[in-house]
Amino acid sequence: TNKEVSFEFAECASTTTDTVGILFIMSIDPCLKSTPYASIKEMSYFKEEEEILFSMHTVFRVVAIKPMDNENQLYQVNLQLTSDNDQQLRLLTDRIRGEAGGSGWQRLGSLLLQIGQFNKAEELYNVLLEQTSDQGENAIFYHQLGLVHSNRGDYERAIWYYEQGLTIHQKILPSDHPILATSYSNIGSVYDNLKEYSKAVSFYGKALKIHQKILPLNHPDFASSYNNIGLVYSKMGECSKALSFYEKSLEIYEKTLLSYHPLFATLYNNIGLVYGKMGEHSKALSSLEKSLEIDQKTLPSNHPDLATSYNNIGFVYRNMKDYSKALLYYERALDILKHPLPPTHPHIKITKGSIVIVKEKLLRIANI
Template structure:
């Protein structure tokens, strides 16, 4: 135990032994030893209960303070997961998924051993969009796989499960539309009990009056006692605060869809209200419970889509991402906030999934851009040339995309100090642009500066000055 007790990846140790009294002494000495069992059925029940608690505690959250909401000009100040899940949600619920989506998901599961082969075969045969909630609640590891992907912002998992996220969201939305009249326009309460590590609890305390987003699909209960059990158990764990979220829901607000899933869930005895991903609440009172320093009640209020502060924030995120294409928007956002490793993962996944040459060329060029910022110029050249080769085969010789491609490759060679190669690419780009653009176009000025910079590096100053002057003339007009 001394060798494994402090390993953070290890949540708990369970002992199965006929000599219970001897081993129970170890539970007092080592925090990671959860329990000792002499009966296999009891051991399985204990494991299932603790796994459920683990999933309950590991849901991803983002905290947006009042000050952060007021300064939307600098998105780098916001928690990245808040932005990622907002954009992922925008993209995934509107993307078109063909019949290969399920097959790609099955292949991914088999390759990465994510789900039992028995359940993979069953999913492939039986899955339809109307059963998304059933499969989400069915103990097949699909639930934990999806939540892990959303918690860690694993682009590979999220994109591969995009069809399932869309189906799950739409099924919740349809159920909400069927059920909304049953609320008779009256606000109601739902509850969620879980643990927060103390550093996250400190963030939550600073977020009072601000926003809290649950970045996964959010499971809540109409029964306070059930949720309080989860919170109470979590409060007994080291470095963890038990939280009972008390959530006020106005069914008349246009907001993230939610629905009672009792009839659709695998566990149809539970009175569960399931919210779609990226549900945003405003944080209210935070109160200590039962004189316990590690147990708190937190009041939350569901925000409306037209909440002014939330609207300003989401509009700014969407504006920053740009582009009408969902995948391009996400990639742009990741690059904008300097998340180059995640952008690289995203573009590699998209590259594998597309057969469209224009898309392939775009993804290669984006990967080249990523590699420049990662300091890997050789790899940047490789990706840019892969994209360039596709463009040369599919576009006329005089085309804006080709000119941009020549400029990109020239830029990398210039950064590497290979000025002769850089000059060749820059001059070719300039030649194309001269044929396509008016003589006073700003892009021409940029290309003149590129060529001038290389001549400056080569110490051919009169030539450099000539190109700088041409650029200057354009900027003066």
């Protein structure tokens, strides 16, 4: 688009207090054949805008972000067109494709779950469930609907869907199949959230036994089993055992994953929570801030996992009696949770309760 026209749009957006104007400057190498683009100036209704149309799979690298005013309301973002042969891009997309799994609609559903679009994911999986008679596909869709309800906090419904999928998989798969381990882990996670820790340990243990049979010692799924068991020990107050399992997970992740992989965020978060329980607040904040940094790099700004990080950091500051900072992080968490989740979701209730407690503490201090 014509630079002057683009700047006018960006400048207009910057005049509103709750929006930010951004001028994108795109550098394009015409020799990159893998990214088609064309001028549509002659076909556009507004020819003076001099618009360029890029293909849908176009990816740009962010080179620089520069403020264009003193109010932090207007920015210039420099972008560099990448090619399909870009090594870093290929590593990232291969990792995303591997984690999403499947193809077509199944991959779309997995990606919707990863970016927190739970309602859209549910709609998709219900349609797919109605359209197939294949038992294997039915089991997958039941399992994914379990993930949807688990993320929403509807844990009883999540267990129902997980068990539907598990029953089918137990009939059609060998007893040590990795898909069964995934089902056991996810059911364990739900029982964990329901505070039924003995059931959680039982299902996590089933997943670990399968992993011990079929996986190399440094496989990331092995680390996930260690992490899950450590999480239960943490909630049972057995902090030393929890840290032991978390350290096993961290050792595997450091050998097998990229440094900004989301699994690191989960693990650092869990380690931070244990240190918090042990009263080692500086170590707790260090781990939780590492988790938050990864989440901020890899997740949308309104993703529920960011709210979890803010809540946990707020809790540490609350225990340190730094109530102003605690309130700041709790309110950031609530701002995120209010959008994708219903007001009855337990995470929203807990966060609101934390805000009330911290405000009461601040009020008492002010009245002293």
